Structure formats: structure tokens, C-alpha cells
Amino acid sequence: MTAITATTTSPSAPVPAWLDELVEALGAGSVLTDPDVTAAYARDQAMLAESGTPAAVVLPRSTDEVSAVLRIASAHGVPVVPRGAGSGLAGAANAIDGAITLVLTRMDAVLEVSTADRLAVVQPGVVNKALRDAVATDGLFYPPDPSSYDWCTIGGNLANNSGGLCCVKYGVTTDYVLGLEVVLADGRVLRTGRRTVKGVAGYDLARLFVGSEGTLGVITEATLSLRPAPKTPVTLVASFTTTAQTGQVVEAVVTSGLVPSLLEVMDRTCIRAVDDMLKADLDRDAHALLVAQSDAGGQAAVEEMEALAQLCRDAGADLVHVTDDAAEGDLLLTARRMALPALERLGTTLIDDVAVPRSRIAAFLDGCDAIAERCGLVIGVVGHAGDGNMHPTVVFDPTDDDQRTRAFQAFDDVLELGLSLGGTITGEHGEGNLKTDWLEREIGPVSLSVHQAVKAALDPQGLLNPGKMFRSATVSDLAGAASLR
């Protein structure tokens, strides 16, 4: 799947010159080549995505060192795979044979938290939760909260434009990016964006790098806007006879103008898997559970959740419960966050990541039921119902060839269903090397050629994470795009 591979090093192979240069620039302790050691950096959490063997894993400690790595790589034509903690779910961080894997986890400083400007300046290796904790002491809040928030890094969040449970009210990573420092393919250091709330100087390059999965540059610093700490939430839980009813509730939320700070769904498969894992005393007989919160504060939050409770009853909820008990709310959120790990205990999982317009959620959930029935496999449905970003997750036994075939078919059928409803093949996980074909299908040939033109402008040698997101341009692509150039 990768378009470019460099020479693979093996214990017997001669050491390439660029490896000496890396050691010279960063020190031997920052350049790992022992295959037993580098294997730990070979892949992310997309267990079924392709992965190669890195020639070297480098762990820079500064922007200057990242710059040195990219200067050396570009001089020698060696591909580079940037990565953080490796919590990704699409193989974007997966190693490429013979390439350098550039690990940013040692650059983990929170450089500044400004209450007066309500922003933070961080290095890419800062763990999401570490940033959240660092700003919370000043009464501030960094909203984007992917499920892996306690170990994923901000650099990976930026590269994937990560979402999370907060998106329904607070948006995604890109909505918090003010400025970036990026090392370009040739090692030059770009500073783009700003420290101000507003600013339109030049192109919005910062948001071009956000979500580009390491294919355009390596983010070495980010200036992120923060919000005031949210108020203690009021939590609602409601159970339903069908998952599709939860879609109806979301539509009603949108048309009624409610803005909950969280609105999540789990189906019975997930409920039971989580309950088995956490012994959380969940309602194991429910077919679907909706968990919502309002952080509007005090009486406003209670009113918002009471209004939602009525929408749930109108949609035929079996049970609706509203609580301002923070501990109970936390428990429900933990249960929701544990849905994917709990499903993974049932078998190998293929996690889909489709976002559909909110008016089509019920249709999408019905469609997922039909796909599960057709393929004869369990599909656990969990997702960010409030923003239409659902994660139907196929559970199967990978040692059973027939199940494996049906699982991949079901995975594709879910993507197909999402596109047919006006949705997207990825709401927050990205393409990595898992959905490159699907991306081309979603965006079409004109957009693909624009992607390739932008990529070629910023990474003319095609060395940055090649083969991720979309195919590199081939000779015939370039001929086809001749009219663009």
C-alpha cells in the first residue's frame, strides 16, 4: 500500500550513511534500530491495517532535532512516518519498510498556560489528559477528548483532527488551533497562525496541517485556545427498545434547539460488554442507552435535561433518569468510554467511523442492523449520537476465514451506507492506510488531484508518510491533472 520504500536495514546489511548522520545529530540514545525495540513503534491501534518495519525509530527532543531529521531524510530520499503515542485507529502511524519512524513523545512540555489570553502553548508529545489537567488548575478547559484521552498525544490529535465526546457542543481539535510550528519536508521551520482570537493574515495553513496525518509536515508546537471550565454537569440516561429511537431523539434535539454538552449512544451489545468488564450495574436488558449531559449550569442545566427527557419519552423511551449527582454521571461516562475496549474482549474488532447528517442517524442505525443480520456477525453500535458520528464495530474471530471475509464486507457495507446517506467515511479517525480507497471514492477525482497538488507543493519528494490518506500521484495521474498544472 505504501508508494515509496527505502532500503530495509537488517543486522547484516551495511549501515546507511543517513543513519550515521541521524546518530551524529541526535545522539545514539535517540536513534533506535534494534528490530526488537523498534517493533514497539511499528503500528497504532488499527490492528488489521498494514504495517512495515522501520529502518530506524528516532525520538527527537526539540524542534531543531526534528528539523535535522527531516533535512537528513530529504537529502537521502528516506520516507518519514511521524507519530505520537500510537492510539490512532486507521494505521496513519504504521511503519513503512525502510523508513524513519519519527516519534514525538519526548517533546512533551506544556510550554505556557495563559489565563489572560485563555490559551496554551504545547509540544506535540503532551498527553491530552496532561494538558487538560494542566489547564484545569487555572479554571480552564481544553475540550477535545478522544476516548484515548488518557494516553493519546496532542500531536496525534492535531494530525488527525481528533474529536471525542465534547464535539456536539464544543467542536473538534481544529476549532481550538490558533497557531502551529511545523517542520516542513526539507527541514525548514514554518510558524503559522497566531496568538490572537481573530486573525486572517494569509491562508489558513494551520488548519491545512491539522488532520493531514503527517503527510504535509511535522507539527512541533501548537498554540491552542481554551475555554472557561464548564459547570458541573447534569446527566441524563434513557433506555430504548431500538437503537434507531435514539436517532429520532437526536433529530428532535436538533430541531428543538437544545445544545447538550454530550449526547452518546450504546446498543445492547456494548451495554452488556461494558457491564461484563466494569460490573457497572448497567441495565442489561435495554436495547439502546442514550447518555446526555448539560453543563449550562444550575437550573439551566436541569431544565435542558428535563426538556431532553421529554423528547426521549416522546420517542418511546422505556426509562428516563436525570441526575445532578456528579459521581453517577462520571460512572455513566466511564461506561460509554469503555465501550470499545469492552467490545475488544469479545473478539477482534473492526471499528467503523461514519458521520452522517443528524437527520439520517435513525436511517443509518436501522441500516447497521440490516447489515449485521445480513453478515451474520455481531455489530456493536456506539457513538457520538449528538453529532452523527457513529462507530458501528464488527466483532469477529480472525482465525475463521469465513467470518473474516464477512467482517470486512460488513465494514465496507457500513461505509457504503454512510456515503449513501450523505455522510462521510471518517468522522474523526482519519484514513491512515485503511481507507485510502474509500477516501478517493468520497472526494472524487477533482478533489483527489487537488490533494495531490497540495501534497506535491509541500512535499515534492513525497517523503512524508507516503501512502497514507490517499495515493501519491502517479505518472498517469499527473498527466490527467495536467490541466490543473
Next chain:
Amino acid sequence: MTAITATTTSPSAPVPAWLDELVEALGAGSVLTDPDVTAAYARDQAMLAESGTPAAVVLPRSTDEVSAVLRIASAHGVPVVPRGAGSGLAGAANAIDGAITLVLTRMDAVLEVSTADRLAVVQPGVVNKALRDAVATDGLFYPPDPSSYDWCTIGGNLANNSGGLCCVKYGVTTDYVLGLEVVLADGRVLRTGRRTVKGVAGYDLARLFVGSEGTLGVITEATLSLRPAPKTPVTLVASFTTTAQTGQVVEAVVTSGLVPSLLEVMDRTCIRAVDDMLKADLDRDAHALLVAQSDAGGQAAVEEMEALAQLCRDAGADLVHVTDDAAEGDLLLTARRMALPALERLGTTLIDDVAVPRSRIAAFLDGCDAIAERCGLVIGVVGHAGDGNMHPTVVFDPTDDDQRTRAFQAFDDVLELGLSLGGTITGEHGEGNLKTDWLEREIGPVSLSVHQAVKAALDPQGLLNPGKMFRSATVSDLAGAASLR
């Protein structure tokens, strides 16, 4: 200032072949060449920015017609200046000698308003206010509200990433862009983005086009997210002995975690100019006026404004008044919106557009006072205090050469001051052809070369609004950027 000019047509000159092709494609009624008629489309509201004479003004009615215009223009190497109503304040829409001015005002349909998905699909010629009115009937809200909202078009708002009075709580235009249809330089039609709330498929090309001032493509359709209609606001007005005190209040708002829906400032020059124009019974003796609103609803809004009132008193306000009277609030807002038109009655104006970090607003306002004193001219200060985006406006007599020189010096001094405080040379007006040199100064050589590389990737002939935002790459630039390519 423009890098490319095509053959200028004059009544006696032979009609260029491309003009025949335009008439063939769009019909004679959509292709204007009479200089007396085309002059009306020659410039925007930046009265002192350079402007040329268009060879033709074309007014397409559809994406297909825009595509035809760009195919013809690229085939013949004719530059194209896209524009909407011409409310811009930096000359981005100003005509280029011999170029085609492409006016999008006839494409003025609101194609869809979806309450279920809380979005609207619009053509670029829709007037901002027309969109606001169209969605208000469904209880929805399109926040970005530049001061010219009753005549500026959404296409221009997108091209400039316009802000307005709402930004302090609701952000700017780009925060509401889900998807775009863009005609590329060669006439191909790109659809990018989505209808879903979330989505990370491919690069964020939509936000690359937003704010690119027509230099990368022509936006022909936009899918915009909407919000629930805000609640009736509670309004606060406070008067101060110095403008800088208002900056202190803003800092206190940020650190205290208040999120007003509006927080605007006017100095005495503006107060008196507006009062002269509107007879609005403003406090003519105040040195600075802060106008704020909360749309948090009911008691929450009252509490938010009472908290702000206390911050104003703490900063030494002479007078603080909170009202839930909607008419009184509207009057104060109208007064604020009329500040620039009112200043224009005093003389020719040079409107600056600096955004500074909110912690530096007081220092910025003090600095503006010093500049006014140094240059011996009136500088009326008006601005979006809450987000640090200020519009110090130099008033002068353009027939007085000395005043003119001092006015331009003051304009530059304000930009210099903004940069020295960590700010940006443009918070919302853009560069147009007025601030190309300043943009280069702000972003630096590495970012400039990335801008030029992106521009070259999307517009290899350099025909789209050449010379706007930044200099096109020259041969020596390209040699200097050889390492990037």
C-alpha cells in the same frame, strides 16, 4: 502592485477573442465592457487602495457559467478578479487593468435551509442579512455579522473570512463552513467538505479557500452550519475616562471566565460622530463606551451582565447601566455599527484592523493614543474589544499633502504597534492589495514561500486575483524556494 496585466481594451482597440467567447458562453447581457458601466465594479470600500480598469465585467448566473469564464480566462491567460458586493476594506475586489472582473451577485439563491441538520446551502451572491432573515423564520441563526451585513454577500464573507460583532462568543465565518463548491482556475468544479457536523476525510481544503481572497478559486456554493436562535439579549453600557480602561475590563472578562455574546468599544471621537449622525442621545462626555450583551437567556443573562458591571466598576467606570430592554439594546448596537460611517463624515478615513492578544488590549489602546498625539491627527477607536480586534481609524484631509503623509504614517505605526504586541495586521478585513507588504512582514519568508507554493499548485498560471494578499512568486523567489520544491 499587480503582477500580471492583460491587454487593456478601449473603444478603439480590437475586441479580444476571449471577449467573444465570454459573450458566446454567457450572453451579451452578462458581459459588460462599457467603461462607464464597468467603473461601478472597479473597487471596494478601501478608497485609498489601488484600482485598475477591468477589460470586462461578467455576471454569471450559475456554476456552469463561472466554470466557462475560468476556462476561457485560463485558455487565454487573462487574469480574473472575483468579487461580490464590494464591501471589502482592503482592496481585494479592486479591478486589475485588462482583467476580467467576475461578479457573483446574480448567484443569490438560498438553495436550502434544513432545520433537521441545522444548516443552509447558499450561493455566493446571497446578502448576509438575507441569509440571516431566511434562517430566522425557522428559529435558526447564522452568527457572522460584519458591520456591512445588510449589503455584503456571503461569497465575500467567505473569501475574507469575515468576522463581526458576534465573534467574541460565536467565532468567524470559517467556523460555520461545512462544505464548499469551488471553481478552480482551469474551470474544473471542486466539491469539498461535507454536510455532517464532523468529518475528517482528506485535507481541510474548504478552510484553505476561506479567507484566500479569491486567489485560489471561485466559491460558487457553500454549506453553512447554523445555530439555534439566541435568546433575547441583556445589554450593558459603561462609560470610562480612558479607552485603555476598557482593555482592562476585557482582560478581567477573560480571566473571570465570562462569555458575553458581544463586547464592543467606541472612543469619544466615535461617540460624538455617531451622535451627530444618528441623534442617538449618547453620552457625549464619555471618553470611551463599552457595549456588551449576554444572550445566555433569562436570569443567567442578567447575572452575566451584572458580573460584567462589577468588573467595569472595578476598572473605574464612570457610569454602568444594564438593561433587558431590547429596543434600548438595539439602539446601542446600531450606534456601534454606525461608528465607521459616522467617522467617514469627518474626513477621509484609513481604517486599521489589528487584532492583539486580549491581555494586550489596554497596551494597544494606550499606544494608539500616543500615535494620534505624535501624528497630530484624530484617530477614532472602535472595535471588537472582546476578541482584541480593534479598528483605530485615522481621519484626515486628503487634499492636504502633509496630513496625508502623516495619516499613512499613523496607519503603519498602528500595524507596527500591533505586531510588537504579538498581534496580527488583520483581524478580519484581509490584505487585499493594501497590506501585501505587511503580510510578508508578519508571516516571514518561510511562510511566504509556502503560500506561494500552495498558490502555484492551485493556480499555476497565477491568474486568480494576482497581486492580492501577497506577491506572486518571482524567478528569484522560486530559486530561493528551490529546496522546498
